[in-house]
Amino acid sequence: MPNIQFLNPDAIGRPIAPYSNITRVKAPEFLFIAGQVGMDKSGKTPADFEGQCAQVFANIGAALASQGAGFPNIVEFTTYLVHWQDIGKSWNTAREYPRLFPGGGYPTNTLLTVERLVREEFLIEVSAVAAL
């Protein structure tokens, strides 16, 4: 069983979105999850940002479930957006967080706006590291 702690020390500012500044982890095993985009297993990608976000998290959830794990096993997210105007909308996925992370804490996240993802229609990509 991994020992995972999500920490926000007082000495640095509170995170400005739903993530933690530090994840401390002691675990015998790790999962590296390749950046997931908003494409489902049939190859379909919603045109809108929020639809893509939902699919990204569905893909990450499916990757975790395939290994007997869930969102509370995540120790690090890295989020890549194509349009900075979507940053605010990306926090909306946090509406799902209380359900995904029933323990209350959230993993670290680093959010970046880059020039392009693998295909032009992809608006968000999230990679993750999990501990088992």
Next chain:
Amino acid sequence: MPNIQFLNPDAIGRPIAPYSNITRVKAPEFLFIAGQVGMDKSGKTPADFEGQCAQVFANIGAALASQGAGFPNIVEFTTYLVHWQDIGKSWNTAREYPRLFPGGGYPTNTLLTVERLVREEFLIEVSAVAAL
């Protein structure tokens, strides 16, 4: 000896390029390899993308070999390109993969197009995590 599994669960789409969606790893020791660019040890950088790709992989291979490891020890790649038009060409490196990864599976990869690397002439940079 590390225990490394490259996994592509059915519940998410097949990777659209030669990488795996998940690497599962149990290992006593890890290598973090700084982003490698297409410059050789004498400081020369080929002008073309494919020449730079070959040098990037030569550098990563040399970094691994210096620690008694090889490509099958890689658990995660992150690939940064400057021009999205090079994305297709970047898959060409996969022609080498059957030789580099004789076990058959490939590590996770997250591919991003960014604005610039450390020097203007660098067209690709790849960082990696390996398990020993």
Next chain:
Amino acid sequence: MPNIQFLNPDAIGRPIAPYSNITRVKAPEFLFIAGQVGMDKSGKTPADFEGQCAQVFANIGAALASQGAGFPNIVEFTTYLVHWQDIGKSWNTAREYPRLFPGGGYPTNTLLTVERLVREEFLIEVSAVAAL
């Protein structure tokens, strides 16, 4: 106690800035530190790049100190800049490195120029992995 080695094998070129090509680590526990920006705990962000750099490193130092660790525990940095023109200035932070890393070696770093960070005024963001 983690066993951390910073390595620069001869077979690849010397790093072109103050970082190592490889960190080799054997450790029972890891910290993932979310990308830190140049904002202090009161919410203030210096307008200039060098002021933001100093705050980024102060935040990372505070995150490490909160867990009984310090800069020598860092195994990997990833540095994101918004303006490539700041790349040269970013090496200036290395003036502090002999004090931060008294053992002499420096962790790996991957430096990227991206389109934007979470807020327009942020000019640099650094994420880190540390070993305990």
